[in-house]
Amino acid sequence: MHLPRFLLIKLPSKSTNRYLFYGVLIGLAVSLTTTSVIDYFRQRRRKREELTFEPRPIELRSDEVVDGVVGNTPLVRIKSLSEALGVEILGKAEFMNPGGSVKDRVALRMIEDAEERGLLHPYTGSRIFEGTVGSTGISIATIARAKGYEATIIMPDDVAEEKVNALLALGAQVERVRPASIVDKKQFVNLARERAKNFGSEPDPAHPYDKHRGHLIPTASSSVIVTTTADEALADNALMSPKEEREFALKPRGFFADQFENRSNYYAHYDGTGPEIWRQTSGWIDAFVSGAGTGGTIAGTGQYLKTKKQDIIVALADPEGSGLYNKVKYGVMFDKKEAEGTKRRHQVDTVVEGIGINRLTHNFELALPIIDDAFRVTDAEAVAMSRYLVQHDGLFLGSSSACNLVTCIKLVKKMGWSSGERVVTILCDSGTRHYSKFWNDDYLAKANIPVDMGIIDRLLAEPSRK
Numbered sequence: 522m523h524l525p526r527f528l529l530i531k532l533p534s535k536s537t538n539r540y541l542f543y544g545v546l547i548g549l550a551v552s553l554t555t556t557s558v559i560d561y562f563r564q565r566r567r568k569r570e571e572l573t574f575e576p577r578p579i580e581l582r583s584d585e586v587v588d589g590v591v592g593n594t595p596l597v598r599i600k601s602l603s604e605a606l607g608v609e610i611l612g613k614a615e616f617m618n619p620g621g622s623v624k625d626r627v628a629l630r631m632i633e634d635a636e637e638r639g640l641l642h643p644y645t646g647s648r649i650f651e652g653t654v655g656s657t658g659i660s661i662a663t664i665a666r667a668k669g670y671e672a673t674i675i676m677p678d679d680v681a682e683e684k685v686n687a688l689l690a691l692g693a694q695v696e697r698v699r700p701a702s703i704v705d706k707k708q709f710v711n712l713a714r715e716r717a718k719n720f721g722s723e724p725d726p727a728h729p730y731d732k733h734r735g736h737l738i739p740t741a742s743s744s745v746i747v748t749t750t751a752d753e754a755l756a757d758n759a760l761m762s763p764k765e766e767r768e769f770a771l772k773p774r775g776f777f778a779d780q781f782e783n784r785s786n787y788y789a790h791y792d793g794t795g796p797e798i799w800r801q802t803s804g805w806i807d808a809f810v811s812g813a814g815t816g817g818t819i820a821g822t823g824q825y826l827k828t829k830k831q832d833i834i835v836a837l838a839d840p841e842g843s844g845l846y847n848k849v850k851y852g853v854m855f856d857k858k859e860a861e862g863t864k865r866r867h868q869v870d871t872v873v874e875g876i877g878i879n880r881l882t883h884n885f886e887l888a889l890p891i892i893d894d895a896f897r898v899t900d901a902e903a904v905a906m907s908r909y910l911v912q913h914d915g916l917f918l919g920s921s922s923a924c925n926l927v928t929c930i931k932l933v934k935k936m937g938w939s940s941g942e943r944v945v946t947i948l949c950d951s952g953t954r955h956y957s958k959f960w961n962d963d964y965l966a967k968a969n970i971p972v973d974m975g976i977i978d979r980l981l982a983e984p985s986r987k
Contacts, residue, residue: 589667591618591625592793596801597948601913602926605981607939610929612948613798616918620663621656621687622950623794624780627817628660630789631778632668639770640740640747643669646773650717652676652710654814654874655684656950657780662693670776675713680874682957703880713777714746720775721750738774746777781882786817787824794818795825798945807938808834810928810946812876812921813845816885818947823891834936835888837895838928838946840903840920843877845885849895854881872900872959872970873920875949896931898924904965905976907952912974917952920959925949930980937987 594617599610615623632649635641641649648671651661658674665672674688678697688695696716701708706715718737738747750773780786798806809826811819823835839846844854871877878885906923910916925946933944958964962972 589629591620591629591664593797594618596798596945597916599910599914599916599926601909602930602981606930606933608933608941609943610926610933611802611943611945612922612926613794613945614948616922616948616951618660620660621954622660623818623947624657624660625663626789626793627657627780627786627815628664628778630793631780631783631785632661632664632670634785634788635745635747635776635778638740640738640745641670641774641776642770645669645771647671647776648673648720648773649776649778650675650713650720651778651780652708652713653780655680655688655954656875657815658693658695659684659687659691659954661778662688662691665693666691673713673716675709675716677709681955681959683954687954710779710781714779717746717775717777718748720748721773745779745783746775748775750774780817781815781884784883786815786884787821787887790818790821791825792821794947795822798822799826799829802943802945804829805943806830806833806945807942808836808932808936808944810836810838810925810932810944812838812840812924812928812947812949813885813888814876814878814921816882816888819892820884820888822947823888827891834893834932835891836928836932837888837892838876838898838921838924839895840871840873840877840898840924841900842871842879844879845877846895846897848881849889849892854879872965872968873898873903873924874955874959875919875921876924894932894935896928898927900968900970901973902927902976902980904959904970904972905974907959908972909974909977916948918948919950919952919955921949922947927977927980930977933985934980934983935986937985939985 594614597612597614599612602610613623615625618625620628632641636643641647649661649665650673651658652675653661654676658672658676662672662674672691672693673696674693675696675698676685677700679700685695685697696712698707698709698712703710705711738749740747749769798809806826809819809823811822813819819835819837826833827835837845837849839849848854903920903923906927907918907920910918910923910926925948929944929946933939933942936942952960965972
């Protein structure tokens with residue numbers, strides 16, 4: 522039987538089958554290889570984009586004039602430390618605030634909150650009082666001038682001269698006192714509170730040697746002191762007419778800001794610094810490192826970041842002589858340098874200024890539940906870091922910034938990180954406020970503090986603990 526021709530199929534020869542097989546095989550191999558190569562380069566590009574920062578110009582918009590420039594500071598990659606550790610060390614450049622430090626945020630928030638509550642009114646002859654080792658005072662003097670207030674700053678007499686000169690240049694009244702414990706009435710914070718209470722005191726002509734205090738105005742906080750020079754009858758009148766209210770508001774007032782206990786300090790960072798860091802990192806952050814003086818920065822910033830990402834590590838950088846390290850690690854506010862006969866100064870025995878304290882402030886209490894770890898930083902380590910950053914990164918920073926960056930290294934080593942993890946810290950102020958002490962090699966030599974950049978090289982070379 523013969524099949525129709527259209528049903529007859531001519532099978533290919535063996536050689537043709539072999540060529541077809543090889544062709545299909547080669548095609549699959551090329552396809553797989555191409556896909557693998559593309560995936561490889563995509564992954565490399567993605568990794569490179571994650572670990573590098575694309576330079577871009579600052580965006581300037583037409584017809585945009587701002588009324589004040591506190592906050593929204595850049596996040597700067599510390600190249601030398603990042604490359605040495607295999608992680609990303611990022612510093613919030615707070616020294617770029619108009620008053621030159623992170624404390625501008627606090628000063629602005631404390632004053633604006635007082636204005637919002639009707640406790641302060643600008644251009645009325647009112648005066649702001651604060652006890653500080655320098656940076657907060659400079660920020661208060663800066664903001665006060667801009668908003669129509671006078672400022673009186675009480676500070677220890679052993680702080681860097683540059684800070685005193687800056688305050689005087691800003692028109693602040695400066696009172697320098699001997700360093701003392703917070704239990705001493707003559708301690709600088711206590712004196713600032715007392716000066717505010719006595720604001721506007723004038724001798725009575727009938728009793729020239731007796732002085733009356735300004736009349737206290739009730740506030741929501743027991744620490745914030747506000748006094749008025751208004752007549753006692755007017756100050757005590759709960760049912761004032763609109764005219765009397767205006768007169769009362771326009772009388773000069775004394776305002777004790779109390780950065781250590783004032784909750785506005787905390788909110789300046791919870792509402793400002795924290796959200797800025799989260800936005801600038803697009804939520805990619807593994808740890809936040811900060812020192813503490815008042816405690817507002819680490820409390821507010823750390824708390825906000827924890828609300829966005831619970832497993833972020835919040836670490837404290839604490840200088841020699843401060844009791845905060847032991848409070849975090851062991852629950853006790855004590856440092857070995859506070860032992861009887863070993864202490865050289867009354868507050869914190871260190872060349873570092875701006876962080877470290879031997880009492881528990883309200884703002885630091887807010888930080889205790891969210892601090893995961895603490896690291897002690899020696900004076901020698903802080904000095905070494907400051908010089909290292911100048912040589913390797915061209916960054917001229919102050920003592921507290923140096924402490925923060927030493928702590929970044931110690932944290933990374935302890936965690937065993939080396940795969941591009943991100944650590945963000947605060948670059949509190951520049952070195953220009955520290956010429957006479959922290960950046961003065963003669964002063965350091967007299968204090969037996971070595972200037973040895975090799976300390977940082979050795980820290981970087983230490984093996985990870987994990």
